[in-house]
Every structure is written in structure tokens, then in C-alpha cells.
Amino acid sequence: MRPIKINPVRGIPIGARIVVADNSGARSLQVISVKGYKSRTRKLAAAAVGDLVTGSVITGELDMRHTVVQAVIVRQKKEYARSNGLRVSFEDNACVILKDVRLGTPKGTVIKGPIAKEVALRWSQVGKLASIVL
Numbered sequence: 001m002r003p004i005k006i007n008p009v010r011g012i013p014i015g016a017r018i019v020v021a022d023n024s025g026a027r028s029l030q031v032i033s034v035k036g037y038k039s040r041t042r043k044l045a046a047a048a049v050g051d052l053v054t055g056s057v058i059t060g061e062l063d064m065r066h067t068v069v070q071a072v073i074v075r076q077k078k079e080y081a082r083s084n085g086l087r088v089s090f091e092d093n094a095c096v097i098l099k100d101v102r103l104g105t106p107k108g109t110v111i112k113g114p115i116a117k118e119v120a121l122r123w124s125q126v127g128k129l130a131s132i133v134l
Contacts, residue, residue, distance in 0.1 A: 001052070001104055004122050010046035011078025012093050017058060021074055021094040021115075022108030022129075026060035029071060029095060047073050049080065049116045050123070053095065071095040072104075072123055074115040074130075088116065088134065096126055 012018060012031060020026040035052040037045040047053050051073050057064045075090035082088060096115075099107040104125045111126070114134045120127030127133065 002122050002124075004050060004118055006050075006080075006083065006118055008048040008050075008076075008080035008118070009078050010048040010051075011076045011080075012048070012053075012073060013044050013046040015044075016093065018055075018073070018093040018095050020057075020060070020071070020097060021112050022096045022106055023110045023112075024097045024106070024108040025064040026057040026069070026097060028058045028060070029055040029069070029097075030058050031055050032068065049073055049076050050118045052098075052101065055095070069107075070098045070101050072098060072119060072126055074111070074119045074126070075113070076116075090114070090116075090134075 016031050031053050033054045034045040034047045073095050075094040079087050079089040097107045099105050104123045111129045114132035115130045120133045
């Protein structure tokens with residue numbers, strides 16, 4: 001994971017159910033926590049594009065259901081601004097499940113749909129699998 005110079009709007013709070021955009025066997029995931037999130041007391045943590053989250057698999061294959069996994073947010077519905085003035089938003093909230101967090105290797109072999117440019121810069125292994133980078 002590399003640091004990036006963007007501060008996107010955090011549009012995916014804890015408890016949100018998001019689509020899994022790879023072929024790891026999971027279909028949807030519920031966000032449990034956000035890695036590295038700091039806020040005032042009793043404020044719900046929220047994730048943005050490129051953030052590492054911990055989540056519970058809600059639907060999918062039987063061996064994947066009800067397991068706690070690490071994932072990276074690759075798309076979010078909430079509009080965020082880039083440093084060049086461009087505003088970006090996607091049709092859905094989506095993530096990619098990671099096999100190894102230190103190396104950033106995804107569990108699946110194919111990523112369905114586009115991913116944000118910030119994700120490809122921060123998580124290079126995820127960016128290699130993406131067919132479309134916006």
C-alpha cells in the first residue's frame with residue numbers, strides 16, 4: 001500500500017453493504033471497520049475509495065459466507081473531487097477482497113467493472129487485474 005495525495009469524501013460508513021467486484025466467491029460484504037480511521041468519540045467510521053476495510057461476507061458461496069475478510073474499496077457512489085478539479089462518482093459501492101494485506105494481492109483473478117485511478121496507484125496488485133481504470 002502506497003500513500004496517495006487525495007482526500008476523498010468518505011461515503012461508505014460502518015454497517016454499509018457493498019458489492020464484491022471480483023470472482024473470489026463472495027457477492028456482498030458488510031463493512032465492520034475501517035483501517036486507520038481517526039475521528040472524535042462516538043462518530044461512525046467511514047471509508048472512501050482506496051481505503052482498507054474489514055468486513056463480513058453476507059452473500060456468496062457457502063465456504064465464504066459469514067467469514068471476516070479484508071477488502072479495498074474500488075468504487076463509491078458519493079461524488080469526490082480530484083486535484084485537477086474533476087469530480088468522480090460511480091454507479092455503485094464496490095470492493096475487492098484481499099488475500100494478503102501486506103502485499104496487497106487480491107483473492108480473485110478477475111475484477112468486474114471499472115475501478116478508480118486512486119486505487120490503482122495505491123494498490124498496484126489490484127490495479128494490474130482491473131480491465132478499466134477511471
